[in-house]
Amino acid sequence: MIKFVIKRLLTIIPMMLVIIFIVFALVSMSDVNPGRLKLGPEATEEQVYELNESYGLYDPLPVRYGRYVWNMFHGDFGESYYYNEPVMNSIAARWPNTIRLTLLSLGIAMVIGISLGVLSAVKQYSVLDRIASIASMLLSAIPTFCMAAVLVLLFSYKLNLVPASGITMGAKSWILPAVTLGISYSAQFLRFTRSTMLDTTRQDYIRTARAKGVAERTTVWRHAFRNALLPLITISGTTLGTLLGGAVAMEKVFVIPGLGTLVVDALSRNDVPLVLGAISVMAFAFMIIMLVVDLLYAAVDPRIRAKYSSSKRRRLPQKGGHSE
Amino acid sequence: MNNQGSLLEIKNLTVQYVTDGECVHAVNNISLTIPQGKTLGLVGETGAGKTTTALSILKLLPKFTGRVIGGKILFGGEDLLEKSEEQMGKIRGGRISMIFQDPMTSLNPVLTVHNQIAEVLKLHSTHLKRESLDGEIGRLLEMVGIPSSRMFEYPHQFSGGMKQRVVIAIAIACSPELLIADEPTTALDVTIQAQVLKMMRKLRQELGSSMLMITHDLGVVANICDYVAIMYAGEIVEYGTLEDIFDPDCKHHPYTVGLFRSIPNIHVNSRRLQPIDGLMPEPTALPDGCKFHPRCPHCTDACRSGEIQTVSYGTHGIKCILYRSEELVGNTFHRTEDAL
């Protein structure tokens, strides 16, 4: 198992390199002039040129890329073109907020979506099922930022229950952003859980469980849900990716200083180092999450656990129906 | 059929599946009896209604589509169809248990074998103490021919034949009074089939359970059954003891004759097999009168409509107008052990 983790971590490195290269190449195509930005409009062309050269701006792309990666491995993400501080500082200041928002929302989305999804599948065609289906259709169609705006209108301005923006009021200020994002994405979990549970409950081993006299509730959770978890875990990973996009919107609406707003602002100003740093960090975090998802997979499914373990120790898998 | 000392009695059972306007007549007014401690073989092709009958006994028909239209299923004198879901829960796995056809998919892939056997023990053998659970599971596994050291392994680590043994171990764990086996060996290789059947015979002897053996294989029937019922298009067209059915000198339903003719006989030098002409009718559009009449070489006008009566004599019954009851007496038939 450890071998598997290490192998995966090693494959992340080349993937990160490729991603950084893609983003690097893209961002480098913009015609930003950091020398001019730093020195101001009064400086001469020569001074600007000199400064830019010291940044290595006129070197060919592969050289710049290589230098960037080299520095990155030493923890140096460069300095922002606008804020006179290392990129790492800006990122470090902001990422706890993004993580808090993302995890809270994911939690809410999963709890609501999965439990309603299971109930809808178990009580197929019931009133609950129909209402849940309609609700999830509606939620999928309303953009998250729109929903946020409507909820802010209602709960902040009309009812005055929670702050409309900012994170200065402690836990209260996280309620609206996390709940909005959570409810918006719960629809995805609901639809998927329902679909997977419907498939799982049609499997033969569920019939076996019932034939053993197992109570319906136990059959649903211990037998069906445990097996439905597998595709669910995969979908959690990919939903997290889209949730991140929604989180960026939430950060903008609620004025939360997070990585999302950092990237958007930096992009509008062509602040190359900041953009690169933030996107690299987010991509890396995403890949670690994918690794965790795979590990969760192994934790839940013994067949996958067997695949990941050392091939020498494992018993040879038996093919069905033939010689024993 | 003999009604004394019978463990299970099905009377006039009719079951349908209803979907989107279409109605599948799966089981049409059948009656059967399984005496205490005996094995009844339910024989028929795919689609004859055998599995539906079995599922009806345990009330495991699909929720939205399966409907029991009429009849009674008496188990130890009580009508199972009248029982609540909770009461059935106590019976399933405990007093009546079932072995399904496909061992590859019948076990939960994420739970250990130990777990799955323990589940049924905990539900029905409540007298068992925690500590003795492992011992009991080990004993059951050894009974079906699996080393007890393997009890903490997962289903995917077993071959098909061994998986089926695990399924059987689960089914017999609580010493059921009635064991329903739905084509338990069909998905297995022939050599494994023989082993599993041998094991089932031994178990039946040790436990004294009655068994409902559903199969399309007459060889399996000869091997393990005491009584036989032949099913076609949702009806029992012939029933009797093993001797009654396998006796070549006795009269039989034309379908039964067709079934026996379709098996290659190693002792006879024949050129061609004689399959039965035609196909089983669509269960959504069954023919009037005798359901077999479109394929029957002896079909007459009287066969095409009306209710066909079952003619019986002693233990043997045939649902056909061809014969009078006196003709059903057969000659003595000696069954040689392990003939097949």
Next chain:
Amino acid sequence: MKGVKRINNPYSEAWHRLKKNKPAMLSLVVVILLILMALLANVIVDYDVAITQNASLQLARPSAAHWFGCDSMGRDLFARIVHGSRISLLLGFGTTLLTTIVAVTLGTSAAYFGGKFDNLLMRAFDILISIPSVLLALAISAGFGNGVPQLICAIAIGQLASFTRVVRSAVLNLVDQDYIEAERALGLGNARIIFTHIIPNALGTILVQATMQVARNILMGALLSFLGLGAPIPTPEWGEIASEGINYLRYTGHIVIFPTIFISITALSINLLGDGLRDALDPRLKGKV
């Protein structure tokens, strides 16, 4: 003849099933109306009305003169929404068209020819998928500047990987079938097999997926223009209208509510239509994702 089921070709059968599906048919009507609104925007209301500012009408509430009220710069909101539909729908349909063409080409080739090309492609997509699409779109916009064509490319690339995967697995299922082997044995060329058999059979899956994609792209387009990418000011776009309206929620909600309604109804109708199409083309998939 009464009572006899007429079996026509699978497409007209599907159309019949679709016709019976009331929500889907209603959605179809709504989608057609929206497309008409976009195409006939200039006929419905002049573009000038959408961009003319009027200080005295700032944040005006809906009234008889201005059906949807006015935005923060006094521009008529109704006109902005009508004209905004052009960009929004363009983003939705345009990107989907682009993605579909590329995805079908790549997916079919990968599944049909297999081998190294397939492996390489899937590896490349593995990498692409690990970048969340919003970030990718932002990065592409950063490199190529702000504008509608760039946005279309950005969104299209973001969705490419998953769409190609779907096409690829649908084609893989078909390639497995024996009749393809039979045709090869008969000497039929690859191109012919692909165009006359594989694509028509996969068409159903492709169509459903593309429809769902349109809704997703419209929402993505709204999100990205909300974040500041996309059409330059003063061109109206639904997401951008909402973005601006959020700043004035303290005073009034109408600037946010109207684009929300339009975006939601568009996405909802297209999704319902997609569901209806899927159920009509393969009733066995009913209720599944």
